[in-house]
């Protein structure tokens with residue numbers, strides 16, 4: 001676990017940004033530092049820092065517009081030093097539940113990056129305040145790191 005975290009956000013309506021902010025607060029409380037990337041660009045994101053990617057899904061199972069250029073940058077990139085956590089926000093009434101987060105996971109592992117834990121998919125129908133669920137999950141992650 002690096003001291004500095006890169007928090008990468010994929011959001012259309014802002015819910016994933018709230019999740020990212022809550023994760024950032026938790027990291028600060030535990031003595032870690034972080035950068036939140038609302039317009040993520042691989043050129044400004046260090047691959048040897050731990051990544052936390054918080055992304056929703058929109059359209060018919062697509063990544064939000066703001067994270068699509070970053071996803072494209074991951075194709076063929078050398079991610080061999082990447083250790084990442086993925087938090088997906090979605091809605092189980094879509095049969096493409098959390099496909100955006102799943103696409104990011106695939107891009108990371110296909111390009112030799114590592115997922116430090118199984119992705120955490122948050123169903124916003126079940127968790128109307130998704131950041132609460134995310135922080136609870138992340139607390140366990142940090143406790144066992």
Ligand SMILES: Cc1cc2nc3c(=O)[nH]c(=O)nc-3n(C[C@H](O)[C@H](O)[C@H](O)COP(=O)(O)O)c2cc1C
Pocket residue numbers: 010011012013014015016017055056057058059060061062064089090091092094096097098099124
């Ligand atoms: C137009 C639209 C399309 C959506 N499509 C999906 C989808 O395909 N799969 C899914 O899991 N959730 C889908 N959702 C649910 C969003 O991912 C969910 O509301 C999420 O909390 C939005 O987070 P955001 O504000 O960070 O974008 C959709 C929501 C909207 C409004």
